[in-house]
Amino acid sequence: MALNVGITGLPNVGKSTLLNALAQAGAEASNYPFCTIDCNRGVVAVPDTRLEELAVILKPDEVIPSHITYIDIAGLVEGASRGEGLGNRFLHHVREADVLAHVLRCFEDTNVSHVHTGIDPVGDLEIVETELFLADLERVEKWIEKEKIKAKALRKGERSDLEFLETVKGKISQGAKVGHEGLNEHESGLLKELRLLTSKPVIIVLNSGEEAPRGDNGACKAAVDHFGGNFTIVISARLEKELAELPPGERKEFMREMGVDAQAKERFIEKCHDLLGLIRYYTAVNLKLQAWSVAGGTKAPAAAGMIHGDMEKGFIRARVMSFEDLSKYRSENEVQHRGLLRTEGHDYVIRDGDVVQYLFKL
Ligand code: GDP
16 A cells, blocks of 8 residues: 555645655745645655565565655645635645645744744644535535435435435534444445545644754644644654755764654654554565555455455465564575464454465466
8 A cells, every 4th residue: 555645734834845854855845825836746665674674584686665655735725625725726635645644833933924823733723624624515515416316216215325424414514523433334435435534544743843843842832732642743844854855974963963863754654654553564476575554454365455456356375474583584494494484364464564475366
């Protein structure tokens, strides 16, 4: 699964700067609203020390890490859902995302204009979320209209889709996020198809400014108190961008001065994996070693299906070793010799660090 992260937030909060820090994508960062008119993208290989070690042990011809795509989404201002600013143009890109990173401005800088009066991360997120709720409401209402036409031909007991959509509408109009808990399989499928913006998992990025790279300022503290630490990550976008541009040899020293142990691009990816409950496993076939991110709890056939649909349909079994065993015994033969190479069937749940070969018929 290549993860898509949508970077959202009001103008001039540091979205393009963050994209540059996370992906070194060269997005233009400039000091006026709507600078990022095109949807900037950056594709990043997920840093993975286990993959590096497996490459040394298995000596493949090709090593393919898993990837994250960052999309810098411009045009989100108060009234965007009614077409203000860049209006609805941004919404399409937001719907593509698996997770939204809401960037909130927690830095003071009189040289950088602010769309509202002061630094107020909690208030800024309310504006952003209100726009997303309004956009979702409009979408559900459109679906309801279409469903009503279909429902005319149906009997009362057969109108469950319409009833479900009405329930979703009711929740959204009250500003409540709609999740999959308590839904049956059919409803869950419908909800997925709806691709509601407000149902997406959210990471709140507090752009703390260069004076407080670890979030030691009033705005960051207020935001962490309000949103809770699980969903928030403190990043000084400007410093991290500078850090990402330094030659590797100079980075350590700069990080020591900033008082951070890891670059934002690593911390951010870790946060995404935690929040989405993702694990990473590996396939090693025909001298090609590849890392994959999948949701925890994914069974082997479904994981194979993410590589190719036919592999899920024709799944027979999986040969599985653990990264720890390979790291300890340094060769596939030695792992097998010790009886640690397992054959697993349809019900096997892929574990973090598994090294897998799928057997399937076409
Ligand atoms: P966007 O509109 O949200 O994409 O914001 P940009 O990334 O284009 O940034 C807008 C302005 O804020 C630019 O001049 C950036 O250099 C500046 N900026 C971004 N992050 C920081 C920061 O951490 N500190 C300061 N002082 N300025 C920043």
